[in-house]
Amino acid sequence: MAFDKASNCGKSKYSRSAVIVLIVTVAMTAWSGRLIMSSYKVEPIVPGPSVSDIVRLSHYFPGIEGTPGDTDVYFLDSGNPGGTVLVLGGVHATEVAGMLTGVLLIENAQVNQGRLIVIPHSNNSGFTAQPAEDAFVPVFHIQTEWGERWFRLGDRLTNSVHQWPDPEAYAHYPSGQILSGSEVRNLNRCFPGRPDGLFTEKIAYAITQLIEAEACDLVIDLHEASAMYPVVNVMVAHDNAIDIAGMAAMTMEFEEGVNIGVEASPVGLRGLSHREIGDHTRAKVILMETANPMMDWVRGRTTEDLLLTGQDEFMLKASKKGLVRVPYDEQGVPIEERVGRHSSGLQQILNTMSLMYPDSAVQVEGVPKYAEIREHGLGHFLKNPAEDI
Ligand SMILES: [Zn+2]
Numbered sequence: 039m040a041f042d043k044a045s046n047c048g049k050s051k052y053s054r055s056a057v058i059v060l061i062v063t064v065a066m067t068a069w070s071g072r073l074i075m076s077s078y079k080v081e082p083i084v085p086g087p088s089v090s091d092i093v094r095l096s097h098y099f100p101g102i103e104g105t106p107g108d109t110d111v112y113f114l115d116s117g118n119p120g121g122t123v124l125v126l127g128g129v130h131a132t133e134v135a136g137m138l139t140g141v142l143l144i145e146n147a148q149v150n151q152g153r154l155i156v157i158p159h160s161n162n163s164g165f166t167a168q169p170a171e172d173a174f175v176p177v178f179h180i181q182t183e184w185g186e187r188w189f190r191l192g193d194r195l196t197n198s199v200h201q202w203p204d205p206e207a208y209a210h211y212p213s214g215q216i217l218s219g220s221e222v223r224n225l226n227r228c229f230p231g232r233p234d235g236l237f238t239e240k241i242a243y244a245i246t247q248l249i250e251a252e253a254c255d256l257v258i259d260l261h262e263a264s265a266m267y268p269v270v271n272v273m274v275a276h277d278n279a280i281d282i283a284g285m286a287a288m289t290m291e292f293e294e295g296v297n298i299g300v301e302a303s304p305v306g307l308r309g310l311s312h313r314e315i316g317d318h319t320r321a322k323v324i325l326m327e328t329a330n331p332m333m334d335w336v337r338g339r340t341t342e343d344l345l346l347t348g349q350d351e352f353m354l355k356a357s358k359k360g361l362v363r364v365p366y367d368e369q370g371v372p373i374e375e376r377v378g379r380h381s382s383g384l385q386q387i388l389n390t391m392s393l394m395y396p397d398s399a400v401q402v403e404g405v406p407k408y409a410e411i412r413e414h415g416l417g418h419f420l421k422n423p424a425e426d427i
Pocket residue numbers: 129130133226261262
């Protein structure tokens with residue numbers, strides 16, 4: 039009996055511990071599962087006045103159909119003869135100003151000549167993951183007059199759940215240039231892509247196929263960079279678009295007082311949109327960078343607030359030591375500054391191309407530029423998905 043009693047007593051204690059462990063495990067699994075699933079759910083985008091069609095990227099390469107790399111492609115067709123311009127946001131899912139500028143275009147642009155094609159989540163797989171070492175939040179919110187909009191914050195690379203393992207070294211196709219292994223999941227190192235390649239190469243191939251099939255005249259690829267990186271607040275242009283970028287940048291400074299540099303796409307850096315799309319298709323290519331302090335290694339906690347304001351005490355210290363490559367003070371680099379730069383730069387590029395190459399003209403109105411976005415806030419220009427009928 040004594041043995042039984044002791045045994046029962048021990049069993050009962052063990053059971054209580056086991057139940058607690060089980061409850062904690064289930065709670066943590068449910069919590070983390072919810073976070074992961076929120077990354078897979080695509081945020082609503084409200085089709086604006088010029089959206090004429092929405093197709094899936096896999097329409098141009100069925101090899102990605104049904105995968106997390108497939109994504110919506112928005113057509114804004116004026117119905118009037120002109121050029122075709124493709125805008126890529128979210129090639130790097132961390133660099134949210136690019137994705138948000140795509141959303142701003144889709145929801146506001148009135149296209150009066152030619153066509154705009156917009157892909158806000160170019161690497162949709164990247165939006166389903168966050169870099170573990172950076173403790174990113176999976177979603178962020180932007181306040182509007184009617185409530186708040188939510189958006190995903192993703193990783194620079196394709197989700198490793200969708201493409202694994204990384205090789206020791208990555209040989210870019212078709213140049214054969216050797217890059218570090220993880221770059222095989224970097225969409226902006228995989229252009230022009232190939233149909234029988236790895237997952238990210240297939241996404242790049244689908245985009246290249248779209249450019250060919252839709253006879254795009256120009257591709258504008260929207261990115262962000264760390265504020266301590268030398269290539270920031272800049273347009274990087276393939277040699278086929280350096281004339282447009284130069285004139286657009288000068289006009290932006292003259293008309294809007296917004297400074298932006300222009301650099302030529304280096305011939306020796308392979309896999310990037312501004313190199314490979316220009317080399318392998320008939321399209322001209324310009325990539326734009328703004329500064330996102332969330333991407334700097336010296337910054338503090340990666341909160342929603344940091345993402346939206348760019349304000350960080352450690353960045354401020356770095357700035358005082360002359361280590362930050364953009365003007366940086368207590369005001370940070372708010373999302374309005376970053377989306378405003380992209381929106382103005384993009385519209386200056388469209389205007390310049392329309393003047394220099396009238397057959398490829400694309401005329402757009404209704405999209406706020408830098409000063410307007412800084413004055414009213416980005417949320418002012420985002421539509422209410424509940425009113426999308
Ligand atoms: Zn980027």
